[in-house]
Amino acid sequence: MTFAENLLSRSHAILALTIAFILLGIIGFFSIPTNLFPDTNRPIVSVVVQWPGAMTTDVANEVTHPLEVRLSSIDGVRRVTSTSRDEVAAVQVEFEYGNEINTAANEVTTELSRVRGQLPKNIRDPLVFKITDAAHAAMVLSVTPAKGSGLDMAQVRRTAENQLRDALLNLPGVADAEVFGGPVRQVTVDLDRDRLQSHKLAITQVMAALVGSNVSQPAGMIYQRGDRFLLMAQALAATPADIAGILVPLGNGNFVRVGDLGSVTWGAADPKSLYHGNAKPAVAISLLRTEKGFTKPVIDSIDASLGSLQARFPNLDIQIADTQGRIIGLTVNNMLDSLRDAVIMTLIVILLFLGNSRAALVVAVSLPLSYLLTFAILWWIGFEFDMVTLSAIIIAVGLLADDVVVVMENIERHMRELGEHGKTAAIRGLDEILLADTSGTVSTVLVLIPIMFIGGFVQTVLRPLTVTLSVALFASLVVSVTMIPLFAPLIIKPGARDPLGWILRPFTRYVMEPLKRAYIRLVDWGLSHRTLIMVLFLALFVVSASQLRFQGRELMPLMDTGISQIRFEAAPDTNDETMERLLGQVEDAIRSELSEG
Numbered sequence: 350m351t352f353a354e355n356l357l358s359r360s361h362a363i364l365a366l367t368i369a370f371i372l373l374g375i376i377g378f379f380s381i382p383t384n385l386f387p388d389t390n391r392p393i394v395s396v397v398v399q400w401p402g403a404m405t406t407d408v409a410n411e412v413t414h415p416l417e418v419r420l421s422s423i424d425g426v427r428r429v430t431s432t433s434r435d436e437v438a439a440v441q442v443e444f445e446y447g448n449e450i451n452t453a454a455n456e457v458t459t460e461l462s463r464v465r466g467q468l469p470k471n472i473r474d475p476l477v478f479k480i481t482d483a484a485h486a487a488m489v490l491s492v493t494p495a496k497g498s499g500l501d502m503a504q505v506r507r508t509a510e511n512q513l514r515d516a517l518l519n520l521p522g523v524a525d526a527e528v529f530g531g532p533v534r535q536v537t538v539d540l541d542r543d544r545l546q547s548h549k550l551a552i553t554q555v556m557a558a559l560v561g562s563n564v565s566q567p568a569g570m571i572y573q574r575g576d577r578f579l580l581m582a583q584a585l586a587a588t589p590a591d592i593a594g595i596l597v598p599l600g601n602g603n604f605v606r607v608g609d610l611g612s613v614t615w616g617a618a619d620p621k622s623l624y625h626g627n628a629k630p631a632v633a634i635s636l637l638r639t640e641k642g643f644t645k646p647v648i649d650s651i652d653a654s655l656g657s658l659q660a661r662f663p664n665l666d667i668q669i670a671d672t673q674g675r676i677i678g679l680t681v682n683n684m685l686d687s688l689r690d691a692v693i694m695t696l697i698v699i700l701l702f703l704g705n706s707r708a709a710l711v712v713a714v715s716l717p718l719s720y721l722l723t724f725a726i727l728w729w730i731g732f733e734f735d736m737v738t739l740s741a742i743i744i745a746v747g748l749l750a751d752d753v754v755v756v757m758e759n760i761e762r763h764m765r766e767l768g769e770h771g772k773t774a775a776i777r778g779l780d781e782i783l784l785a786d787t788s789g790t791v792s793t794v795l796v797l798i799p800i801m802f803i804g805g806f807v808q809t810v811l812r813p814l815t816v817t818l819s820v821a822l823f824a825s826l827v828v829s830v831t832m833i834p835l836f837a838p839l840i841i842k843p844g845a846r847d848p849l850g851w852i853l854r855p856f857t858r859y860v861m862e863p864l865k866r867a868y869i870r871l872v873d874w875g876l877s878h879r880t881l882i883m884v885l886f887l888a889l890f891v892v893s894a895s896q897l898r899f900q901g902r903e904l905m906p907l908m909d910t911g912i913s914q915i916r917f918e919a920a921p922d923t924n925d926e927t928m929e930r931l932l933g934q935v936e937d938a939i940r941s942e943l944s945e946g
Contacts, residue, residue: 374721491626
């Protein structure tokens with residue numbers, strides 16, 4: 350019993366598998382997450398060290414250089430770069446592909462503990478950041494006081510840092526919520542110099558009293574009659590009045606209140622960041638996805654929760670200031686539209702060139718089946734829809750039709766020329782073409798395999814494309830050798846009336862027949878002038894190869910996202926008021942340019 354006979358004798362199993370693949374493909378299509386582009390960044394770990402009061406040269410010599418020497422010795426490091434400025438050093442450690450980011454961060458942390466003794470003693474603890482594609486904000490929210498709420502920006506910042514941030518972190522897929530912009534509320538103690546001198550006090554004595562009195566810590570245990578009681582010393586200040594009531598010891602054994610040495614009021618910390626959302630001062634919340642997560646599901650989760658968050662915090666006005674959702678949605682929708690158009694045009698071309706609407710119907714049925722099987726496998730192996738995988742799916746349209754057309758046409762030839770019917774034509778037609786069909790698909794996939802393992806950036810970008818294309822080709826092969834022989838005899842009826850024959854017959858007569866005759870004459874002429882043909886093709890190859898040096902080279906093609914970014918930098922000693930004024934001037938210039946355009 351041949352392969353085709355053995356296969357077609359299990360028609361019920363093939364039908365059951367077809368239904369299963371259709372269901373899995375539909376589930377996979379709606380379950381596969383979407384992203385703009387696959388993660389291509391090399392693992393990068395950033396180390397930030399603050400040294401209050403230090404100059405740039407001191408930071409570079411005593412902090413940055415020892416860190417560079419030590420961190421560059423880690424296995425798998427590709428390069429180490431650094432930036433030294435007043436009071437701060439930033440060192441970036443870039444690892445080769447294949448190093449897991451969490452492992453890389455742990456190795457950097459280990460080396461930092463070894464080099465800690467070589468650094469100045471008064472530096473702050475180093476901060477370690479993992480830089481991946483997940484570090485790019487999926488969405489940025491702009492938070493301002495709601496109309497009539499009476500809140501100032503400091504109160505908005507406090508709410509955003511606590512209750513609102515906690516609510517956002519509970520959303521599915523949100524890994525972190527970074528709050529920046531707006532004043533940070535704090536208590537300001539403004540000491541009077543004359544009062545300090547009259548009490549013979551120094552500022553450091555007042556600072557020590559503030560630190561020692563504003564505490565919450567265990568104070569011991571009391572055991573009584575088999576019971577045990579934990580004592581807590583709680584003296585945390587909640588308002589400026591509590592701070593003003595703290596006692597500062599004097600040299601003669603007496604005390605003086607902090608409020609008697611100056612004024613104690615609510616104030617704001619020195620601003621570290623400024624933010625304007627939708628052209629007005631605001632507090633920003635940058636929402637990040639998990640390292641293994643996907644951007645679009647996170648954005649959808651946040652979008653779905655904004656209404657409930659706004660109802661939960663009626664005193665806040667929460668708006669979307671920036672999101673990757675628009676560009677991801679636009680790109681994916683455009684790619685899916687291109688896929689739809691490619692399938693339609695492929696079916697039209699096959700319909701016209703085959704000149705048989707029944708044969709074209711077989712192809713029209715096979716393409717969705719091949720794609721649904723592809724979606725099911727991509728979902729199973731954990732792929733995503735992005736520019737690379739969708740490009741592979743679009744490229745595969747013509748290749749998917751090849752397998753089906755070859756098998757279908759051979760079955761139709763057995764029915765039309767040899768007079769075979771139904772199952773016999775399907776078995777013999779499939780047996781004749783099976784080896785050629787399989788070898789063609791396998792040879793195409795073999796060409797793609799080296800790209801899957803080429804290494805570096807090219808492998809990271811193109812492996813999803815080659816894997817997706819290979820999966821689609823094998824799915825097409827499976828459909829062409831299992832489902833097509835089963836369904837083709839039911840659809841193809843040689844000699845039967847073609848519903849679209851009145852359109853196809855004129856095209857075949859006036860376009861296809863002349864084209865076939867011209868092609869035959871061209872082949873005959875080429876076979877009789879083989880030397881000339883070889884010389885012409887060799888000359889064409891030489892000319893084409895010589896033009897390569899004039900072609901431009903880019904790592905990736907430029908993409909117009911419709912987003913403009915403007916960066917400007919002020920002098921290092923610029924204060925926040927001046928920076929706020931400069932920011933407003935830039936915004937005014939942008940609005941003026943847009944209104945003129």
